[in-house]
């Protein structure tokens with residue numbers, strides 16, 4: 594077999610018959626640009642939006658074909674929906690697993706039931722992660738507000754409540770969970786396909802940063818993230834977990850929308866700083882989740898107040914209380930305030946987040962209070978019967 598490159602992948606894909614049983618996916622012009630790096634191959638196949646589910650065997654055939662090439666360790670193949678009069682969008686990447694019953698003993702699954710809108714695009718695409726009771730997305734309307742730091746510390750605080758928790762880093766533009774948790778290296782696979790989650794501070798963890806090379810051009814990251822998320826959710830041996838906390842990419846663009854639309858998210862937490870500009874973006878984040886019918890568990894105000902470690906004086910550097918007012922105005926729960934503190938940043942930089950490093954300190958207490966309020970909201974959703982039917986996949 595010749596060297597693994599784009600041309601070799603395209604040549605092999607000529608063996609995959611097109612959606613209508615005639616021609617092949619390459620000659621029909623359905624295959625996107627092909628990305629090959631370090632044994633990993635990623636591309637998408639454009640199909641009509643209404644046929645994405647039916648064409649799952651096509652996706653699988655393409656995936657199998659590529660996996661059979663020498664040198665391919667992993668293939669990420671997404672079906673991209675073709676929209677009349679518009680560009681395709683990665684809307685149907687998370688099929689590819691048949692149905693199997695929810696593992697016995699999984700506590701009280703709280704997966705969001707797929708939206709009831711018949712024929713709605715998201716109705717056909719979300720599905721549960723076997724063994725995992727809830728997925729909690731931590732999002733922000735803009736970058737740099739401390740979303741990843743908050744996600745990791747909330748996850749640790751949930752773990753301290755006695756829950757089994759995983760963290761999934763889907764922040765394709767700046768994956769920082771490995772650094773925050775002090776992780777390095779590549780995840781192992783069990784059978785060449787199933788990823789073994791990494792473990793740190795009692796959390797299971799998987800990061801897109803461990804799957805996508807640092808050198809991958811930004812333009813490629815968006816299209817790759819949806820199929821990578823599918824792989825990280827569905828092809829990772831998470832085991833039985835009460836929740837996976839997902840660190841979403843910041844912002845409210847197409848990538849974020851696709852992720853929110855496709856992952857079976859139980860609820861979303863929005864992180865914001867108290868400034869007006871951040872709050873305007875937080876509102877956009879809220880609107881995005883509402884658009885795809887993902888419940889918002891609440892808003893966390895990060896970098897809320899600064900207490901001088903030397904003199905104890907309190908300063909509201911970015912203002913204070915803005916997120917609480919915003920939450921009240923928007924009718925969503927306010928989950929809590931996290932102070933701006935040097936110790937939070939320093940512990941994060943050292944790969945030992947503050948909730949793990951100083952569990953009985955005041956900052957850990959702030960995260961714990963927010964995590965408990967958030968978990969209450971998850972329970973409310975469960976009580977409202979938002980749990981998914983016991984379908985899961987084989």
Ligand SMILES: Nc1ncnc2c1ncn2[C@@H]1O[C@H](COP(=O)(O)OP(=O)(O)OP(=O)(O)O)[C@@H](O)[C@H]1O
Pocket residue numbers: 733735736737738739740741742743764767769843895896897931932933934935937938939941942
């Ligand atoms: N409460 C806090 N107090 C002090 N520093 C903080 C706090 N929260 C986050 N930081 C610091 O702010 C910086 C940005 O945080 P983080 O990476 O979590 O933000 P983000 O919103 O996930 O960023 P991006 O959008 O780039 O992914 C980091 O240096 C982090 O240590």
